[in-house]
Amino acid sequence: MITRKSDGEFVVVSHGMLGYGFPESSLAAAIEAGVDLIACDAGSSDPGGYYLGSGKPFVSEAMTRRDLRLLLRAGAEADVPVIIGSAGGAGSDLHVDFLVRIAREVLVELGIERSLAVLRSEMDRDVVREAIAAQRVHTFETFAPLSPGDVDEAERIVAQVGCESYWPALRHKPDILIAGRAWDVANIAALPLLEGYPRGLALHMGKILECGSLAARPTAGADLILGRLRDDHFVVEPTDPAKACTIDSVSAHTFYEKTDPVMLAGPGGTVDLSGSRFDQIDPRRVKVTGSRFHPAERYLVKLEGAKLEGYRHSCIGGARDPAFVRQIDEIQASVIAHLHEFQRGIIDPSTYRISFHRYGLDGVMGSWEPVRTPAHELGLLIDVVADTPERAEIVCAMARSTLLHVGYDGRKATAGNIAFPFSPADTACGPVYSFNIYHLMEVDDPEGLARLEMAA
Amino acid sequence: MTPLSGIAEVIRSKNAGPFVVTFDVLFGSEEDFEAVRTAGLVTRQAVAQLYGVSDNELVGFDYFPFARAIKFSIRRPVSSGAPGDSDVYGAQQHAPLLDLPALP
Numbered sequence: 001m002i003t004r005k006s007d008g009e010f011v012v013v014s015h016g017m018l019g020y021g022f023p024e025s026s027l028a029a030a031i032e033a034g035v036d037l038i039a040c041d042a043g044s045s046d047p048g049g050y051y052l053g054s055g056k057p058f059v060s061e062a063m064t065r066r067d068l069r070l071l072l073r074a075g076a077e078a079d080v081p082v083i084i085g086s087a088g089g090a091g092s093d094l095h096v097d098f099l100v101r102i103a104r105e106v107l108v109e110l111g112i113e114r115s116l117a118v119l120r121s122e123m124d125r126d127v128v129r130e131a132i133a134a135q136r137v138h139t140f141e142t143f144a145p146l147s148p149g150d151v152d153e154a155e156r157i158v159a160q161v162g163c164e165s166y167w168p169a170l171r172h173k174p175d176i177l178i179a180g181r182a183w184d185v186a187n188i189a190a191l192p193l194l195e196g197y198p199r200g201l202a203l204h205m206g207k208i209l210e211c212g213s214l215a216a217r218p219t220a221g222a223d224l225i226l227g228r229l230r231d232d233h234f235v236v237e238p239t240d241p242a243k244a245c246t247i248d249s250v251s252a253h254t255f256y257e258k259t260d261p262v263m264l265a266g267p268g269g270t271v272d273l274s275g276s277r278f279d280q281i282d283p284r285r286v287k288v289t290g291s292r293f294h295p296a297e298r299y300l301v302k303l304e305g306a307k308l309e310g311y312r313h314s315c316i317g318g319a320r321d322p323a324f325v326r327q328i329d330e331i332q333a334s335v336i337a338h339l340h341e342f343q344r345g346i347i348d349p350s351t352y353r354i355s356f357h358r359y360g361l362d363g364v365m366g367s368w369e370p371v372r373t374p375a376h377e378l379g380l381l382i383d384v385v386a387d388t389p390e391r392a393e394i395v396c397a398m399a400r401s402t403l404l405h406v407g408y409d410g411r412k413a414t415a416g417n418i419a420f421p422f423s424p425a426d427t428a429c430g431p432v433y434s435f436n437i438y439h440l441m442e443v444d445d446p447e448g449l450a451r452l453e454m455a456a
Numbered sequence: 457m458t459p460l461s462g463i464a465e466v467i468r469s470k471n472a473g474p475f476v477v478t479f480d481v482l483f484g485s486e487e488d489f490e491a492v493r494t495a496g497l498v499t500r501q502a503v504a505q506l507y508g509v510s511d512n513e514l515v516g517f518d519y520f521p522f523a524r525a526i527k528f529s530i531r532r533p534v535s536s537g538a539p540g541d542s543d544v545y546g547a548q549q550h551a552p553l554l555d556l557p558a559l560p
Contacts, residue, residue, distance in 0.1 A: 046471050048537015048544050141475040143531070248482075251523050252466075255480045259472045259515055259529045262522075276522075309539050355540045366542045367533055368507045370552050385539040434538035435474045 010192040010229040011035045012205070013239065016212025018042035018067050018084060018099075019059030020222040026239035027070055030226055031078050033239075038075050039187040040067075041210055042099065043086020045435070046257075049306030051090040053155045053433025057098050058089025064099070069106045075175065076112045083166075083177045083187045090304075091181025092156045093122045099178050117174035118453040119166065121181045123157045128303065128441070136442040140302065146439045154305030154437050161301060162267025163203075164446035166190035172454055180450065181304065183266050184210035192229050203271045204291035205234040207264055208253055215253040216243040237285040244284040251278050267302075268446065269295040298442045301449065305437025310352070311389040312429035313396035315382040317403075317418040323410045324417055325360075325374050331408050331417075332356050338402045339395065352386035352395050380418065385432050396426050458559035460498065463488050469549040474536035476515060477546035478529040479503075481553065489524040492558045503528055506552050 013030035015022055018040050044058070051058045068084075075082040088095025100118055107114060128151050131137045137146045151157065158181035166186050169177050171194070179186075185206030192202050205227045208215050213223035216238035223243065228235040236245045254273060255261045264271040275290040319325055340349055359379030362369040382399050386392035404418050443449055460467060466482035481498070483489040492498055500517035504510070509530055517528035530549075534541040543549060 045474050046536065046545055048474060048535075048541070050537055141473050141531075142535075143475075248524075252480075252482055252525065255482070255520075255523060255525055255527060257470050257472050257478065259476060259478050259527075261520060261525075261527060312539075353539050357542060364542060364548050365551075368509070368530070368549060368552075370506055370508065383539070432537075432539055435535055438473065438475060 008230055010037070010195065010197055012037045012039050012188050012192070012209060012227045012229070013224050014188055014209035014212060014227065015040040015067065015071065015224050016210065016214065016222065017044070017059070019063040021063065021067065022212070022222055022224050023240065024070060026224045027074050029241070030224060030239045031074050033226065035078065035080055035226070037080055037188070037191055038071055038082045039209070040071060040082070040084045041086060041184040041187055042084050043089050043091050043181060043184070045304065047089070049433040049435040051088075051095075052092060052158065052304060052435070053306030053308060054431060055092060055094035055156070057095060061102065065102050065106060068102055069110065072103065072106055072114065072176065073110055073112070076110070076114055081173075081175055081177065081191065083179070083191065085179040085182035085184065085187040087178050087180060091121060091158050091179070093120055093180065096120055096178060096180045103176065103178060114175035116176045116178065116455040117169040117172060118455060119169050119177065119179040120451040120453070121159045121161045121165070121179065121449070123159050123303065125151050125157065128157055131441050137303070138300070138440040138442075140438055140440050142438050146437060150305065150307075150436050153307040155308060155433065157303055157305040157437055159301045159303055159441065159449060160267070161450050162186055162446060163190035163193050164268060165450040167194055168447055169452050170194055174454070185266060188227070197229050198231060199293035200271060200291040201234050201288070202229055203264075203266065203293060204273065204276065204288065205229055205236070207271065208236055208250060211253070211256065213238055213240070213243060214256065215250050216240075216245050217249045218243065233287050233289045235281065235285050235287050245286045247278045247280050247286055250286045250288065268299050269293055299444070299446050300440040301443050301446070303437050303439050303441050304435060306433045307436040309432040309434050310385040310387050311392045312432050313384045313386075313389070313392035313426055314429055315396055315400045315420075315426045316379070316422070317400070317420045317425065318377055318379050319418055320377045321413055321417065322376070323412070324408060325376070325378050327408050328358060328361065328374065328378060331403070331406060334406050334408070335399055335402045338406065339398055343395070343398065347391060347395060351391055352384055354395065354399060355383040357381035357383060389428060393426065393428065400425055457557050459554060460492075460556045460558040461554035463492060463558055467550050467553050469546055471536055471546040472529055475532055476529050477532055477549050478527065479550060479553065481526040483524040486524060489519070489521070492526075493519050495559050497557050497559070498526060500528065502556065503553070506556060
């Protein structure tokens with residue numbers, strides 16, 4: 001355990017997404033108020049498997065550098081640690097390398113020396129294969145078991161590590177900790193847990209602070225948020241004096257982006273909010289008590305892996321003719337029949353997938369759309385994903401030209417069916433990845449799960 | 457008839473991980489929340505029918521008094537960002553709820 005400071009309060013200022021920006025005045029206000037930790041999440045699975053699969057960062061380098069510069073400078077000035085998890089968006093080793101490079105450059109630019117701990121949570125494939133063989137990998141929201149074939153297909157695999165995996169790094173008291181894929185709560189709660197603060201309250205506070213000022217009102221714009229943790233409660237307050245935390249904004253935030261708002265499952269157990277109490281202690285601050293933690297029988301971490309689905313080529317156009325709009329289902333089927341016929345012996349249909357996104361009909365909701373009446377015009381997005389970029393281009397071009405001239409019942413406009421806004425009409429969109437691993441793995445020693453590198 | 461949009465303060469959808477979209481309906485007062493709950497029109501069956509999904513695809517449906525909120529989730533037919541997906545963040549799947557009858 002790390003010795004706590006004497007006043008019995010642990011103050012965290014949190015930024016919800018590195019590179020999304022925040023007002024400099026908010027950080028200044030937090031530092032002025034006095035904080036023990038600057039915490040920042042840098043990742044999300046929301047934008048799909050592309051970033052994990054490709055190894056590319058989710059947020060631009062320029063904006064990452066901007067936020068990081070402000071956070072590292074504030075950390076140095078106040079002499080408090082800065083903890084950043086899920087580096088680069090997806091938290092693989094490539095993403096960690098990206099963020100560590102920027103952090104080092106920023107430190108040189110600022111002319112400050114700070115110790116840096118790097119925690120990697122990309123998983124060795126053999127570890128995952130062995131866990132499958134030992135039946136220690138469990139089906140989660142994919143509703144399908146993990147197979148060794150999935151492990152082979154994944155470009156890379158990361159574990160979303162919990163607070164315990166941060167502890168070996170934090171015992172070294174680094175000025176800066178950059179972690180790979182991690183539970184967003186760990187950035188906020190791992191350090192106070194190490195100082196002996198109660199788990200239910202620390203994790204619940206982490207869950208509220210991890211999205212930054214989303215738990216305050218008004219929600220306009222990315223901003224920081226402040227939490228004050230004690231042994232029997234915590235207090236949440238916005239750093240921007242124009243914002244306020246209310247019982248509604250804080251209690252409703254536990255609804256955000258999760259399926260169960262009362263029992264929040266994470267690495268090692270569940271935070272139970274059924275006994276939580278929210279009190280408005282002044283117009284801008286909410287006090288929370290009663291949140292509990294139930295340790296799980298087996299320590300589980302989530303594994304994430306992404307595989308290459310192929311290469312995309314797309315084309316956008318619109319249709320205004322009412323007879324065309326009415327018969328879009330039949331016209332689409334006709335285009336696909338023509339593709340199969342004309343490309344027989346040239347392109348095997350099993351090497352590509354084609355989708356038509358039909359804006360004005362069901363382009364946003366697909367099969368969930370209850371309204372089946374088309375608008376007076378349709379936006380059509382032809383989306384082809386094939387095993388090679390060349391094949392995607394050929395199929396997309398063929399689908400486009402066929403759609404332009406295909407016949408349909410009652411056609412009066414024989415010159416062309418589609419208005420294309422661009423020339424050329426087709427665009428190469430690069431590789432497409434999807435999550436093919438999203439499973440839970442049993443871990444005996446969570447403190448030994450991530451690989452620690454201490455840098456000077 | 458009052459639709460959900462006429463009485464709820466927030467009606468939203470968002471990914472809860474890449475394989476599930478979760479839906480939240482938040483009310484501004486306990487009276488509004490209780491009125492909708494008592495009316496019994498916004499139900500698990502009603503939202504399953506609205507989105508054309510089976511009982512198996514619908515994950516949970518509950519009224520949560522502590523947050524004056526209704527929450528349910530639906531398994532995605534295509535995971536976030538995979539070929540054929542139409543809404544990577546799942547943020548525009550809430551719209552049919554706006555017109556769902558909430559009070560007689």
